């Protein structure tokens with residue numbers, strides 16, 4: 410690795426110091442016998458100036474460098490309040506590593522074009538900021554999970570059955586058998602709790618969703634937890650403590666990156682336990698009072714959730730959903746057999762569901778009946794049903810959609826911007 414410094418590490422108090430930087434030409438302009446190049450690297454930008462009188466050779470080379478050319482620049486630090494970061498490099502050497510005559514992404518590029526050339530869009534400092542925030546949120550999650558005693562496990566992605574309904578399974582040929590891409594690691598995490606009790610995984614999950622909404626991907630990163638001996642209320646506490654730690658820690662470490670996307674931090678600062686909790690019944694009442702034509706028993710979609718989030722200035726829970734709109738594995742509410750012990754966490758500002766969670770049915774016979782009620786074949790879930798035969802315990806868990814959480818934190822207009830290479834029904838390339 411060359412002995413370079415990062416743009417963000419060059420400070421005004423380094424006046425007179427000689428430095429070497431490596432990066433890409435972010436902005437460029439020529440004024441008289443001077444070339445100004447704003448150099449970009451992973452830490453940020455710094456202004457460099459090439460004066461003909463300082464180095465004829467470097468000035469001539471700098472004139473050739475096109476936008477997004479890769480370059481190595483050397484020069485002397487000079488404090489200059491007019492420069493974007495308060496300092497300027499009086500450059501006397503430049504090596505063009507690879508010159509770019511024309512970089513295809515221009516200011517007026519459409520979203521679809523940016524997605525077509527996503528591999529080049531990753532040059533963008535704004536995209537880099539999104540990825541830094543996403544990385545920091547997972548760094549924070551790992552910090553919290555470690556200190557709270559959760560074990561990371563590594564479940565399979567090639568599976569034999571549905572967790573969240575067969576309609577959104579991606580099927581593939583597996584030698585002489587049929588396999589599917591995992592919709593959720595949940596069932597495998599439920600097996601892992603018998604040895605580890607508190608487990609988590611971060612895996613890609615796949616949903617052959619045809620819905621073209623701003624919050625659906627066909628491949629997304631899924632942070633899932635499963636806890637033995639925990640009921641719904643226990644796991645909701647885990648969820649709010651984990652999410653608040655992720656948000657507060659990212660605010661602490663990535664404030665500048667977040668400011669690139671949002672100016673008002675109120676809802677992020679409000680993301681502290683306990684989160685507000687409303688029942689599904691109360692949610693329906695609120696929606697009906699706002700004129701939404703929804704009846705008890707119907708599922709809330711993105712539009713209904715968007716309206717509901719207007720009532721809150723922080724993430725909040727909706728719990729106690731009707732059984733018939735939720736998954737087979739969810740435990741029936743002993744106080745109301747029409748309902749299940751499930752809770753979603755909704756993000757404010759219109760973003761809606763970021764977490765789906767529930768207490769699981771831990772009784773063998775009841776689970777078989779739920780599978781049959783859903784029109785599925787218990788034989789397809791033989792191993793999963795075994796978990797209710799050999800020391801079954803009350804247990805609960807949830808799945809957090811990482812891109813959805815990042816989309817809310819950064820107020821992105823589509824969840825696709827929160828993933829390196831988005832996968833949607835119409836996008837499989839690059």
Ligand SMILES: NC(=O)C[C@H]([NH3+])C(=O)NS(=O)(=O)OC[C@H]1O[C@@H](n2cnc3c(N)ncnc32)[C@H](O)[C@@H]1O
Pocket residue numbers: 572573592593594595616618624625626627628629631633634762763764765766767806807808809810811812813824
């Ligand atoms: N371990 C568990 O209990 C997880 C459970 N089996 C599950 O998959 N629940 S979920 O379908 O609501 O998905 C969980 C979350 O996963 C996210 N999710 C779910 N589907 C998507 C799509 N298509 N795109 C992006 N994000 C998605 C969203 O935030 C959901 O709240």
Ligand SMILES: [Mg+2]
Pocket residue numbers: 753762764765
């Ligand atoms: Mg859900």
